[in-house]
Amino acid sequence: MKILVVTTWLPTAGHPETGAFVARDIEMLRADHDVEVLHLSASTEDTSVDFPVTRVPMSPSNPLSIARAARVIAARAAAADLIHSMAASALLPFRNLRLNRPWVHTEHWSALLAPSTAPLVARAALPLTARLLARPDIVISVGHDLAAAIARRRSGPTVVIPNAVIRPEVRQERPASDSITLVGVGGLISRKGPDIAIGALADLVARGVDARLIWAGDGPMRGELSRLAESLGVTDRWDLRGRVAPETVPDVVAEGDVFVLPTQMETFGVAIAEALVAGRPVVVGASGEQASFVAEPDGVLVAERSAGAFADGIQRAIALNEGRTAAEIAERATQIFDPEIRRRATADAYATARGAAPTADVEVVIAAHDARRRVDRAVSSALSSMTVARVLVICHNVDIEEMAACLGAVAEDERVVLVAFRDTVRSPAGPFNAGIELCTEKFIAIMGSDDELTPGAIDAWRRTASETRADVIIAPLRHAEGARVPTPPTLRHRGLRGARDRLAYRTAPLGLFSRARFGGLRLTPDLATGEDLAFTTRMWFSGASIVRHRAVGEYLIHDGEDRVTFTVRPVHEELRAVELLLIDEHTRAMSATDRTALAAKLWRISIFGAVHYRVGRWAADDRAAMSRLTHDLRAFAPAAPGLLSRADAALIDALADEQETNERIDNLSRARRRFFSPAALLPAQLSRVFAREAPLRFAFATWWSLR
Structure with a gap:
């Protein structure tokens, strides 16, 4: 062409x-x-x-x-x-x-x-x-x-489509030295923060760290920065290289131990991405596109633009990456910025411009309970993808006219369909089920009305589904404030299986699922919370083709204080979904291995989570309900408690005893959250120390999933 x-x-x-x-x-x-x-x-x-x-x-x-x-x-x-x-x-x-x-x-x-x-x-x-x-x-x-x-x-x-990120021909290891070399690349302008970098250098020296700073770039702050370095006593530790050709930047970065850029904001952050791909940990400002691809341990995001905060971030990055190779640091960024992904995405954009748009075969179901919420944000973000055929906004006990006013101009898009749904239950299950029943396309995505998708996210998921022939695409999750959600905690991203890849830890079916394979599933009705537990249990342990999407395209969670799912309820109501799951015929027919994997998740997330949020405020009937559920879950998967930590097992024993004091329950709950203590790291059954659900492997997989 x-x-x-x-x-x-x-x-x-x-x-x-x-x-x-x-x-x-x-x-x-x-x-x-x-x-x-x-x-x-x-x-x-x-x-x-x-x-x-x-x-x-x-x-x-x-x-x-x-x-x-x-x-x-x-x-x-x-x-x-x-x-x-x-x-x-x-x-x-x-x-x-x-x-x-x-x-x-x-x-x-x-x-x-x-x-x-x-x-x-x-x-x-x-x-x-x-x-x-x-x-x-x-x-x-x-x-x-x-x-x-x-x-x-x-x-x-x-x-x-991210910028091209150049990969070094030879990835060099960090210098073997007792001193620390920092490297920054960017114009000498306030937005890039070279003055903060010099301040951080001086702060590190004051802490007794033998450090120096190399900076590649030029600009109007050159004289000001020279005077600042002199006033802070670090002139001999600051090496200003001036403008360098882009092809020589990897060589400059390779001289350093840590890449630092106290940027105010980046639309992408090419230098940051190239430092990661070169195998250097990065310490950068938290505002901008880099927040979507920088994560510990490979990098540290610093929200406060101050010398002290960046000095802290640099020391944290050094500690996190002690003993790690350049290849290990570069692995995740190298996957994200695969040039073949860019090439295919550009070809798709050209096809769209020429009128050969990708098939619109995804329907998005949004359960909307309140016209005062930012439902327009959720709908607009779904419409940013060309593969979206319809966005079904299920108006749960809300007048359609009121919801249309909330959506504004977004409601005029021909792909937006407002559906009236009324019941007497404050649960998202009813409206979501109503929407799923109306779907006719190949893939379905469900979405909370408070949440948001990054632009083009569904197109990216759909592309992964096409390339892998997946029945389910697990979307990457991130809180809108920046923190990633490390579920499921697995090292793999294709051919995932329920027990092997700990899929049960992803309770919400966020991403895409095939209507032909799972269109008959429904969320559990009449539950205020946990309505998706049985739904995803059936999905994760089905043997279907399940893929975790790893490229650009995220589901952003907005943590509103009055979200339905965040309300504290009595134990028997909050954990009703768990009770129903344990007596479900499909769940009970699962293999012992699968039941054990599911139970480990239920203990860690559902049971211990409910205990944690009740510390110091147990209601009259909560302990009796918790004791009954503890006995039922033990009977469902007897092997699971032995895989959990010794601290977890002690808490389970206490929960089973209705006569145990609330104070001791609260103390045991606090003890299990001391994650680096021996009681939290060793399993109750010591012979299972290296089992998949035992604390050590589970912790490593969770850390890996945050990369």
């Missing part, structure tokens, strides 16, 4: 870092297509790239030059099959163009997220840029937050 690329950003000899990610995108396209590149630039400086470029003189502040550039684009577009613009300023010549060609645009501009980070002149252009972003057939964003900002400005599809 003949692609016409139009961009204002490309590397030059004087500014090799400018538009390096654009050049990488073009190189990727050239592997599959015939690509012509127009570089819109007022500079006469030659580009430093390895492919042919036609320079078109244009200044964003000169309307006449923009008009001339538009004429050149129109002439060259006639010979192209598709137009791909890259960077916000490249949109300017398209303002009055009406081209009969598919049009894809890639956006990186941080000012769309944080206008204050842009120069005053650029900020003045934001309204026009926002209007122009509505024009392309599809917009590619390099990050989820940026995609959400773009999606608010357009009705067409917006997808997330």
Whole structure:
């Protein structure tokens, strides 16, 4: 296919870092297509790239030059099959163009997220840029937050495809030295936080750490930073390299033990991703796209932009990665930023722009109980995926007109269907079941009305389902505040099995499931909580093809204080789902191995969780109900308590005894949460110390799942 690329950003000899990610995108396209590149630039400086470029003189502040550039684009577009613009300023010549060609645009501009980070002149252009972003057939964003900002400005599809992340030809181990070398890469501007990095260096030295800082980059803060380093007494420990060519950045990063960037915000964070892929732990600001791919132990997110906080983060990263190899640190990032995933996602975007959109065969069911909640956010995030055929909003005891008003313009999308549902039960089971019964497409996704999907998440899950022929896709979960949810705690991501991969720890069926395979399942009615327990137990132990999605595309949990699932209830009501599960004929027919795996989860999450949240506030009938359930669960899977920790087993024994004091129950609950104590690490049955559900392997798998 003949692609016409139009961009204002490309590397030059004087500014090799400018538009390096654009050049990488073009190189990727050239592997599959015939690509012509127009570089819109007022500079006469030659580009430093390895492919042919036609320079078109244009200044964003000169309307006449923009008009001339538009004429050149129109002439060259006639010979192209598709137009791909890259960077916000490249949109300017398209303002009055009406081209009969598919049009894809890639956006990186941080000012769309944080206008204050842009120069005053650029900020003045934001309204026009926002209007122009509505024009392309599809917009590619390099990050989820940026995609959400773009999606608010357009009705067409917006997808997330991360920047290219260069992998070093040879991944070098960290220097073997008693001193610590920090490396930062970024412009010497306030947003990147080089002053905080120097402050953190001084703080570490004051703590007795032999540390130095290498920084690659230049900018207006150079003089200010030199004076700061002198005032803090670390001039001889600060090595400013200035601008470096993008291809030499991996060599600079390899000199360090830890990568540090106290950034205020990143639309993607190329340098952060490349440091991880190079096998260096990172310590970076917590705001921005990097929060979606930086996780301990590979990296530490620091919310407070202060020298002391970053010094703490650096010491934590060093401790977490003691003894780890560069390959171990790089493993997760290398999987996330697989260039083949980028290539396929770009091909899908091109197909969409050309009218060959992927089949819309996913239906999303949202149970909405309150029109005052952000149901519009949930619905909009689902609609960001092209494979979504319908979003069924089940109006649970809420008037349809009231819910439509809550949704606003989102309700006008032809894919949104509002369904009336009334009952007398404050449970999500009824509306979810009503929605599942209405589904007719290949895959179903269910979603809480408080929650949100990252842009294009369902498209990403659907792509994984196609590639793996899965019946179920387990979505990656993250709290909206940033923390990942490490369930299921397994080292594998394909061919998952209930007991072997501890699938029971993922209670909610969040992701995709095949209607043909599981469309007959229903959530347990009349339960205020735990309504999905039997549903997923049937799913996880079915022998179906189950895959854990590992690329971009997350389910974000918004932890509202008044969520139905967060309400504290009497034990007999809160754990009714467990009682019903233990007498369910399908559950009782499971193998002993599967019952033991399920019971281990029920003890750790359901039973001990209920005890933990009742410390100091046991109701009159709670202990009797807990004692009965303890006896029933022991009988269901007798081997399970022996796999749990000695502290867990002591608590189980106490719960079985109705005469035991509440105070001792509370103390035993606290004791089992001292996770590094011998009683919490050793199983009750010492011969099972290396069993899959024993504390050591379970803890390791949980840690692994957070990577």
